[in-house]
Amino acid sequence: MIDADLAIVDASELVTVRGAAPRRGAAQADLGIIEHGCLAARDGLIVFVGDERDYRRQVRLGRSGVEIDATGRTVLPGFVDPHTHLPFAGSREREFSLRLQGTRYEEIAAQGGGILATVEATRRASYDALVELGKARLNRMLLHGTTTIEAKSGYGLTLEDEIKQLRVLRALDGIHPVDVVPTFLGAHAVPKEHRRDRAGYVREIVERMIPEVAGQNLARFCDVFVDEIAFTAEEAETILGAAAQRGLGLRVHADQLSDSGGALLAARLGAASADHLEHATEEGIRALARSATAAVLLPGAAFFLRAAASTLGRRLVDAQVPVALATDFNPGSCPTEAMPAILPLACLNFGLSPAEAIVAATLNASYALGLAARTGSLETGKAADVQVLDVPNHLHLVYHFGVNHCRTVVKSGRLVVEEGALAGETWRGHSGKGAVDKASG
Numbered sequence: 001m002i003d004a005d006l007a008i009v010d011a012s013e014l015v016t017v018r019g020a021a022p023r024r025g026a027a028q029a030d031l032g033i034i035e036h037g038c039l040a041a042r043d044g045l046i047v048f049v050g051d052e053r054d055y056r057r058q059v060r061l062g063r064s065g066v067e068i069d070a071t072g073r074t075v076l077p078g079f080v081d082p083h084t085h086l087p088f089a090g091s092r093e094r095e096f097s098l099r100l101q102g103t104r105y106e107e108i109a110a111q112g113g114g115i116l117a118t119v120e121a122t123r124r125a126s127y128d129a130l131v132e133l134g135k136a137r138l139n140r141m142l143l144h145g146t147t148t149i150e151a152k153s154g155y156g157l158t159l160e161d162e163i164k165q166l167r168v169l170r171a172l173d174g175i176h177p178v179d180v181v182p183t184f185l186g187a188h189a190v191p192k193e194h195r196r197d198r199a200g201y202v203r204e205i206v207e208r209m210i211p212e213v214a215g216q217n218l219a220r221f222c223d224v225f226v227d228e229i230a231f232t233a234e235e236a237e238t239i240l241g242a243a244a245q246r247g248l249g250l251r252v253h254a255d256q257l258s259d260s261g262g263a264l265l266a267a268r269l270g271a272a273s274a275d276h277l278e279h280a281t282e283e284g285i286r287a288l289a290r291s292a293t294a295a296v297l298l299p300g301a302a303f304f305l306r307a308a309a310s311t312l313g314r315r316l317v318d319a320q321v322p323v324a325l326a327t328d329f330n331p332g333s334c335p336t337e338a339m340p341a342i343l344p345l346a347c348l349n350f351g352l353s354p355a356e357a358i359v360a361a362t363l364n365a366s367y368a369l370g371l372a373a374r375t376g377s378l379e380t381g382k383a384a385d386v387q388v389l390d391v392p393n394h395l396h397l398v399y400h401f402g403v404n405h406c407r408t409v410v411k412s413g414r415l416v417v418e419e420g421a422l423a424g425e426t427w428r429g430h431s432g433k434g435a436v437d438k439a440s441g
Contacts, residue, residue: 001058001059001060002040002042002047002048002058002059002060003042003047003060003062004040004041004042004047004048004059004060004061004062004065005041005042005043005061005062005064005065005066005413006040006041006042006065006066006067006068006384006410006413006414006415007038007039007040007041007048007055007059007061007065007066007067007068008038008039008040008067008068008070008075008386008388008410009038009052009055009067009068009069009070009071010036010037010038010052010069010070010071011034011036011037011038011039011070011071011073011074011075011388012035012036012070012071012072012073012074012392012393013033013034013035013037013074013075013392013393013394014033014034014035014037014038014039014049014070014075014378015031015032015033015074015075015076015077015358015378015394016031016032016033016034016037016049016077016377016378016379017030017031017032017076017077017358017359017362017363017376017377017378018032018049018377018378018379019032019363019377021322021363021364021366021367021372021376021377022294022322022363022364022367022368022372023322023359023363023364024317024320024321024322025317025318025320028317028322028323028355028356028359028360028364029353029355029356029359030355030359031355031358031359031394032377033394034049034050034051035051036051036052037049037050037051037052037075038050038051038052038054038055038059039075039378039384039386040055040059040061041384041410041413042413043413044383044384044412044413044414045380045381045382045383045384045413046378046379046380046381046382046383046384047059047380048380049378049379049380066415068388068408068410068415070388072392073388073389073390073391073392073407074388074389074391074392074393074394074396075378075386075387075388075389076145076358076362076378076386076387076389076394077362077363077375077376077377077378077385077386077387078145078146078147078148078362078375078385078386078387078409078410078411079144079145079146079147079148079339079340079361079362079365079387080146080147080148080149080361080362080365080366080369080371080375080376081141081146081148081149081150081326081327081329081339081361081365082149082150082181082273082294082296082324082326082365082366082368082369083150083152083273083275083296083298083326083327083328084149084150084151084152084326084327084328084329084330084337085151085152085154085155085185085328085329085330085331086134086137086138086149086151086152086169086172086180086329087122087130087133087134087151087153087155087165087168087169087172088118088121088122088130088133088155088330088331089118089121089122089124089125089129089130089133089155090117090118090120090121090122090125090331091331091335092113092114092117092118092331092332095108095113095114095117095332099305099306105257105305105332105333106228106229106257109189109229110229112192114189114229114332115154115155115188115189115332116189116191116192117332118155118330118331118332119155119156119157119161119189119191121155122155122156122161122165123156123158123161127164127167127168130164130165130168131168131171131172134168134169134172134176135172135175135176137329137337138172138176138178138180139176139422140337140338141178141329141337141338141339142176142177142178142409142411142416142417142422143404143406143409143417143420143421143422144337144338144339144340144404144406145339145340145387145389145406145409146178146337146339147177147178147179147375147385147387147409147411148178148179148181148366148369148371148375148385149178149179149180149181150180150181150182150183150221150326150368150369151169151172151180151181151182151183152182152183152184152185152188152223153165153166153169153182153183153184153185153186153188153219154185154186154187154188154189154223154225155188156186157186157188157189157191158191159204159208159209159212162184162186162209162213163212163213163216163218166182166184166213166216166218166219167218169182169218170182170218177411177412177414177416178411179375181220181221181369181371182218182219182220182221183219183220183221183222183223183251184209184210184213184218184219184221184222184223184243184248185222185223185224185225186205186209186210186213186239187202187205187223187224187225187230187231187235187236187239188223188225188230189225189229189230190230190231198235202231202235202238202239205239205242206238206239206242210222210239210242210243210246210248211246213246213248214243214246214247214248219248220248220249220370221248221249221250221251221272222239222240222243222248222249222250222251223250223251223252223253223275224236224239224240224251224252224253225253226252226253226254226255226260226261226262226265227253227255227256227257227258227260227262228257228258228260229257230253232260233260233261233262233264233265236252236262236265237265237269240252240265240269240271241269244269249271249272249370250266250269250270250271250272251266251271251272251273251274251275252265252266252269252271252273252274252275253275253276254266254274254275254276254277254280254284255274255276255277255278255279255280255281255284256276256277256278256279256301257278257279258279259279259280259281259284260279261284262274262276262277262280262284263277263280263281263284263285263287263288264283264284264287266288266291266293267284267287267288267290267291267293268287268291270291270292270293271293272293272294272368272369272370273293273294273295273296273324273368274288274293274294274295274296275295275296275297275298275326275328276296276297276298276301277295277297277312277316278302278307278310278312280312285315285316285319285321286319288316288319288321289319289320289321294321294322294323294324294364294367294368295316295321295322295323295324296324296325296326296365296368297312297313297316297323297324297325297326297346297350297360298325298326298327298328298334299313299325299342299345299346299349299350300327300328300334300336300341300342300345301328301330301333301334302345302349302350303334303345303349304333304334304335305333309348309349309350310349310350310351311350311351312350312351313346313350313351313352313356314350314351314352315351317352317356322364322367322368323352323356323360323364324360324361324364324365324367324368325339325342325343325346325357325360325361325365326342326365327339327341327342338404339361340397340404340405340406341401341402342361343357343358343361343397343398344397344398344401346360347398348398354394354395354397354398354399355394357397357398358394358397362376362377363376363377364376383412383413384410384411384412384413385410385411385412386409386410387406387408387409387410388406388407388408388409389405389406389407390405390406390407391405404420406420407419407420
């Protein structure tokens, strides 16, 4: 018998997304669905996945074990959100109003708004204030079924303020069930104090920021925003080369507002991901297809910036590029923590099928973070990161949009969301990460 301390039983659909990562081409639509499926876990890891008959014969749930009835519901891996800008202060709703009146994003940035406006607010914010903001945002993510995120700095743009953001991320990873993968994004924009000395700021990133970030082990990745309003491909290569020498993985904000050569650069450098890609050329897409780089699409940002619907997702999948999805949660171009809001946009505006979108938000997203060996699918030996949705099948995630269907979330084998509410409010540290203090809830 297989001993377990948690089980989820009789799911209408158990969407396993099991198999090798990354998924490319036709394989991106393979969900590995088990009807009337069951899952069991012990000590935070999955120990059984199968149908109800085999579960009843093979699994023994401990006396104090938890059994979750998923009858009539759909069970998925927890969402993995591989591109967020979590640690920031302030908001930019007035810019949003200006854009509704026709002002372009680039014009707002040129007038000192955009990223630099958030930089000012984040520099003023204390470490403790950023931690509290981060906890609230992670709570919202968890309530929508997200169990792992990537989170970037990039709203400090000084050594001190970038370090502050990254330390906030480290603290949040320790006190909240959601796993936080930190990325250094000092090359998000050229700060106003360096506006007349771009080269000097690039040197600051390469010679001071990257060594300090890597030396303190504060980030797993380094990212660069490669676009007309940010950094050139040549500047990005200098920065990413320095990051690679210090052992950081590479990510690229690529071709969001124009064809900046970001996709080509990401593929050539072997970056973990090229993100955005709205203006990627066919040459850039072919280069990604030949590489191990994941394409992280951000349809929420394209929607919020009122970009025209495109076939970007379809083109990438058909070209055999592994496609992931992310929220791009940030205050300027996509202020939402909800991964379920992204899936319909990926289908309706970027051409993915519902099954392709689910794979993009789970296994391929995990691959984009280098985590596919332990999360992103429901398979024995992987972390028990699971969500239970109050829908009869996976198609409802796209069809019945604008509603949070997530009712239950299990993180590392622990119940952290129950019937749509946090199972507690006091998150413990790493020794019990994912546990909640029931007395406080």
